[in-house]
Amino acid sequence: MKKLKAVFFGTPDFSCPSLELLANHPQIELKLVISMPDRPAGRGQKLQSPPVITYCKDNKIKFYQTENINKDEELLKLLDEVDADFYLVLAFAQFLGSKVLNKPKLGCFNIHTSLLPKYRGAAPIQYALLNGDTETGVSIQKMVKKMDAGDIVKESKLNIAFEETGGQLYTRLKLAASLTLNDFVTDMLNDEVTSYEQDESKVSFAPTLKKEDGHIKFLENDFNTIHNQVRALKPWPGTYCFLNDKRLKVIEISKYDNAGLKPGEVKVADNKILVGCTDSTIRLNMIQLEGKKACRDTDAVNGLTNKFDSFKIS
Numbered sequence: 001m002k003k004l005k006a007v008f009f010g011t012p013d014f015s016c017p018s019l020e021l022l023a024n025h026p027q028i029e030l031k032l033v034i035s036m037p038d039r040p041a042g043r044g045q046k047l048q049s050p051p052v053i054t055y056c057k058d059n060k061i062k063f064y065q066t067e068n069i070n071k072d073e074e075l076l077k078l079l080d081e082v083d084a085d086f087y088l089v090l091a092f093a094q095f096l097g098s099k100v101l102n103k104p105k106l107g108c109f110n111i112h113t114s115l116l117p118k119y120r121g122a123a124p125i126q127y128a129l130l131n132g133d134t135e136t137g138v139s140i141q142k143m144v145k146k147m148d149a150g151d152i153v154k155e156s157k158l159n160i161a162f163e164e165t166g167g168q169l170y171t172r173l174k175l176a177a178s179l180t181l182n183d184f185v186t187d188m189l190n191d192e193v194t195s196y197e198q199d200e201s202k203v204s205f206a207p208t209l210k211k212e213d214g215h216i217k218f219l220e221n222d223f224n225t226i227h228n229q230v231r232a233l234k235p236w237p238g239t240y241c242f243l244n245d246k247r248l249k250v251i252e253i254s255k256y257d258n259a260g261l262k263p264g265e266v267k268v269a270d271n272k273i274l275v276g277c278t279d280s281t282i283r284l285n286m287i288q289l290e291g292k293k294a295c296r297d298t299d300a301v302n303g304l305t306n307k308f309d310s311f312k313i314s
Contacts, residue, residue: 013051017178070097119206120148127206129232151195252286266311
């Protein structure tokens with residue numbers, strides 16, 4: 001029975017289903033897993049291993065942690081000794097230089113959670129939702145020096161639901177990545193890998209998100225734009241506005257008919273918190289005030305009306 005030797009590069013929990021697929025595939029010899037170093041985490045700032053390393057420890061898989069894969073001479077020597085057929089990269093958080101890219105016999109392959117060349121970069125899941133896309137997917141590309149620019153060797157598509165959040169899509173794509181990887185491994189084992197170049201004229205980017213990207217601007221945007229922002233950035237970095245200069249986390253919204261509020265106008269009616277945007281009125285269904293727990297707007301109204309005579313939002 002034909003077998004292929006593999007090295008896996010990954011760091012967060014998103015990488016774990018694909019790692020598990022390789023670790024348990026009857027025709028794959030997983031020779032080594034490479035990840036980032038342990039980091040301080042939690043209130044006590046104790047060192048914590050990345051989820052990928054925790055999986056390796058639990059399943060007795062050989063691993064190596066490094067801050068700089070391209071300059072770690074011990075690791076480069078170890079990779080030569082392993083002499084793998086292919087490397088698989090998923091959310092590793094480091095770029096692979098030519099020294100590493102040229103080592104495996106069949107090449108280095110990266111799993112990316114968009115339909116390349118759309119949304120090259122760090123946040124393809126969130127940008128698909130921010131832009132109101134109805135479809136996304138998983139692309140496996142043969143890695144080159146340029147970010148996410150290699151030839152596509154496998155692709156699978158997923159429909160996006162109108163109410164789907166970033167967290168929900170993250171989970172579905174995490175599992176879809178492992179299923180797509182399974183199909184790609186089958187192609188390699190059968191010598192049936194095909195590839196095609198990306199269309200550079202259709203490239204778009206999904207750069208790293210910042211907390212400030214969660215600031216909702218009711219004066220400037222319509223309901224669909226705000227709806228997409230809220231769901232795309234849930235759970236991270238989250239969306240917010242300022243109510244009477246106090247930061248208000250906005251967790252869930254809906255369109256509210258017949259309120260007739262101007263953009264940025266705030267009203268409390270029927271125990272609901274309503275805000276006007278450029279084309280309609282939005283209800284802030286679920287919110288979190290500074291220093292308080294998240295709650296429904298109906299539970300927050302009494303506290304707000306007792307505290308403020310009028311409301312302004314920014």
